[in-house]
Amino acid sequence: MTADLWTALFIAILAAFVGYEVISRVPVLLHTPLMSGSNFIHGIVLAGAIVALGIATTPLEQAVGLVAVIMGAMNVTGGYAVTVRILAMFDRTKRKGGAT
């Protein structure tokens, strides 16, 4: 493995602990937005998909890259819109029909 990959591995280990720590105190109430929000965050896959399509040269690579970009874009916009909609339900000030 090259030095870059070792660096990435060290970073991955630290990120795993951060991920665990950051959400370990999330209440059951917010489990859905947590799941949906993390679903949105792995939408960063779109960046990888853009690069993959960007370096594609053969028609096959281009076709597969295009599929990657379409799916990645669906992940990121869908994940974001769903999370925002769900969190709007928990918003005390703007909620529809909500007497608090």
Add this chain to the structure above:
Amino acid sequence: MTAWVGTAIDAVYVVAVIAFILGLKAMSSPETARRGIVYAGMAMLAAVAATVFSPGLSNFTLIALGVIVGGGIGWYWARIVQMTAMPQMVAIFNGMGGGAAAAIAAVVLLSSIGNTAEASLSVAGAVIGSVSIAGSVIAFLKLQGWMRSKPIVLPARQPVNLAVLVVGVAFGIYSVARLDTVFLLPFFLLLLLYGVLLTLPIGGADMPVIISLFNALTGIAVALDGFALVNGALGDAGYGMVIAGVLVGAAGSLLTVLMARAMNRSIGNVIFGAFGATEETGVELQGSLKPIQVEDAAVMMAYANQVIIAPGYGMAVAQAQQPVKELADLLESKGVTVKFAIHPVAGRMPGHMNVLLAEAGVDYDKLLDRDEVNPEFAHTDVVLVIGANDVVNPAARRVGSPLQGMPILDVDQAKNVIVIKRGQGKGFAGIENDLFYKDNCRMLYGDAQQVVGKLVQALKRS
């Protein structure tokens, strides 16, 4: 290509990673969660936009086309869908992420199979991404009702599944070792098949665990792609993908464990156990099912000091959350204290009941977690169970029951229990519910929305 562009891209990614971490952290409180996701969203937009300027890219027309088509579909679909369809929406958008991860790995394998480190990482990313998209699509079909949600158990399931996985991975390893892209097609097809086979035997009530597991898997697949791209075209910005992917992988794994623990089962048992495929036999229950009239149930609740409502998947199916909110308001106007008892795995995704009740406008301070609410039942006059079954089944305390050891809502300890249920069938787990036969339990049959509506009418008259 000047050096400052690369530096600028990396800087954007550093800021984006900070926003992702803080965005997830903001999820620990309803007051901050919304702001957190908006900041994470802006960071995502900046990171994706910056990526387009990475050195050496072409095919910009196709990139724009893909972003517009995919982004448009995702955005539109997520905006128009009913709140009750949220579990399958989360499943399908997660599957898209897994599919994108697998497709990225495919491009890397096709274009640079000669680089062993990159290719090996891409094989790993492809394995996990393919399983995640295929599994998520099956979960989507089951949740959407386009496929039977009961476990589908094929003969010789375990050995066949294992063989499909092993042969599939072998094709991948062979491709990398022999620098031959011909075997990539069977590699991907077999892993997609494995994802399908893995998810078919998983039933509806286990969906909270499985949705959250596939979410974690997609995160890991994205991180593996990031690993592969750090050396290649994405450069240092690939670390951003690694961090975001691992962050989600860790968070998703923790949530998966929490869900499995809420049912007192191991993740292995959820995935491989085909739970709910067989029914418990040979247990004779004492007592009988005692129906109650709507008017009597309404009076019982109107004169109670405290009523606790325990909702389950039946409330979601019947879309009864709005009438339930009306019922709670009406009872409170009569001086009754109303609380909601939420089991962590009630419904089809983690936190499902909380979202539905919040949508109906129920204040989240009234939504109590299992551990908070269980001590309350002993001094509660009426518990209204709406479309929940296994999570309130005292059989969980009986040795030898398939539910044995599952932490339940102790609704049977209340003075009176009224159960709203569609029919006389068993719960998802195929187990008779001891609760229904208890002396303090009355059955109110019918569609949850209609029955709660009738309860509201009866309360208004009284």
